Amino acid sequence: RCLSVSVLCLLPQSALARWACVRACPPSCSCTQEKSCSVLCDRAGLAELPREFPCEASAINLEKNRLKFLSERAFGTLPSLKSLSLDHNNISFITPGAFKGLSNLLELKMAHNEYISYLHTRTFTGLKKLLRLDLSDCNLFSIPDRIFIEQTAMTELLCFQNNFRRIPGAIRGMENLTHIYLERNKIEAVAYNSLQGLGSLRYLNLQENRINVIHDNAFQDLVRLENFYLNDNLLSNMPRLAFRGLSRLKMLNLGGNQLINVSKTWFGDMAELEVLYLDRNQLLNIEEGAFENLTSLITLHLNSNNLTTLPLSVFQPIYFLGHLYLFKNPWECDCGLDWLKQWMESYKLVRDIPCASPSSVAGLDLSQVVFPTANGTCVDPAELNLTTASSEVQPTTENRFNSLISKLLQQELREEMGNGTESARNATLPEPEEGQLSAGVGGRGTQAVQSLLCFTVTWLFCGLFHLSHAS
Template structure:
């Protein structure tokens, strides 16, 4: 190219002008070609049914999104040695000829998401793309991929295949030691076999959420020693291998929410010393084994909401001194004395709230923070089956104890009498046992009053001591 072929420009602008002219001289009809840092070809949203015959040789990126492309022939794009990014999202591609991407030796990113008619890929579909780093095949209609389809893509780091129809983890990814991110969510995967993820020694992100996984084999994750973010939520897992996450010492986030788990084993998380966020929400948990969380020394957030938990013993939770946020709502909590420690923890650290009580009935509907635990001789007393949550005095005398017990028993008796529809009052005064016997027989002397007499004797004896 001589200077006479170019528009008059200053010498300092010549390199940019040369690049701009080179980028635009063979720009496809109806497309836009721009030169900023590099030559970009924009052919998106123009209802294109066939690929242009020619692209600028200098093109570094081509956008063909949201067109009506249906077929990619061999060497569909010619020879484009500078092309780094190619996007074919939202087309109607149904067949890709083996070798369609030949002539693109430096392609780094290939996007073909949202092509619902792609059901099959040939083993040689990606032949010659030896420098490919990122491949997006999401939301197509793929049922499987040939095991050797990525034989030349040794540099591949990110593989996006979410929202397809895979029933197993594609064997094609096995042994790909440079993969760092794999997206397989919203497929139909039913199991993770012992060899499904072999050789993925650099993997940092794995998403298997919203599949149908109900089985995970022993040591299925043993090679994922660099894994940091792991999504297994919204599957059908009712149980896990004892050493399910053994060796995942770099894991920072684990999501097991939305499964069918009924218990938490103390062996599951023993190696997760760097775990910061753990989701166990939306399961059917009713039991957490003591020691289940004791090695989670980096844990910041724990989600236990929306389960069937009624109790959370202090012995289970004791090692978690460092947690920043604890989610416990939507569980049928039994707010008896076993949860008194949790109420104190709530008040002292302000790291948890919304713990609605389901039982006992006297506190049902209250938040744990509103429950007042009574103490008798220094021992916590469970909330009675009455709507009473007022604590005893700090140093209750025998008279105080006696009066409180009388009050509770009389209220209980009144409650029973009303339920049984028996006449309990005469002129506004409660009948005494003698009158009740005269007017109503033995039934008038209620269990409550009998207990009242016994308790009176017990408290007097406790106050005066044995004679």
């Protein structure tokens, strides 16, 4: 039974609001009143909307039901409603004006409705205060250019994982938008006016599309952009001044494209850039001066490209960045990378730089390569005679071991055969004539050979173990 009016008047305001919220709660839903009235109808198996909601409702959750259709004024008049979630339903059609009566709605979530393929120009009529709209993972191919004509206050638009082939023209001129999510669509190009008038935008995600063309001045209005994702597209080249004016950019991701060259003009305005991804491209060359204005850069990803060298003249302006990723490149470990090895050893901030060439060091990490000097000049590993011991050239472990065994054999034979002078000069064992050992040294020849074999085997195991660890 209803409480009498006199009793209701005696209730505190908070208790009255709580009572009203619970009293009008729809069947199959639960309503809670903490700071405000929340209506929880998620996972309730609903195929149709409840007829009424508490007029005090500030949030309604209808996620993961079986809703298919939204009629005009589907929710009635709910002046206190701030958040409405319709995620994970089977909605296929939304009548124009379906959200009329929700004049103070700030957030509308309609993601993961795979049957939404079309939206009418007047779909969001009445939502003049809407700030955040989520249409992600639907089946939209396009939306009308004037669909957001009333949503001038909107700050966040989430439309990732749809079927857009172009950036929706509806977002042009939305000067309050700060975040746009358009990843995992089928967008093929960024036209000169695709992002026009978005002067407040701070976050733009265009990753995992099919973008292969970016027109001149396409980003010129994004003067406040801070995070920009263009990775995993089909870009093989970009305009020389593609990023001109992006002076507040903190993070730029160009990874996973088909870029071959890094132009010295791309990053000229990015004095505040902190993280740059150029990984998983086909880079062969980085133009000198490409990084010279990146004075705030902390992390640079150049891994998984086709780079063979990284001249100091290219890298020097960002010599003291914090993280540098260079693995999965066919590095030519010659004297051109000597500076990088020294930098690695000094700052311990980069590792895993496997050498592809020259053949004398192929398979080694750059940190293991020795760059000796001759007359004060660096000598490339390809120019070294690795079989010759030298005070200026450090031999490999295998060469040192072979040299040691050779000397031991030579010394033993000198004592037993008296031909040490010729053996030392040639650094090889002579080919004795048949019977020479037994005839020359008698019974001591056999004993000498046995001793020599025993000595050699001992050195083979002990010497190799010691030298391999020493190297």
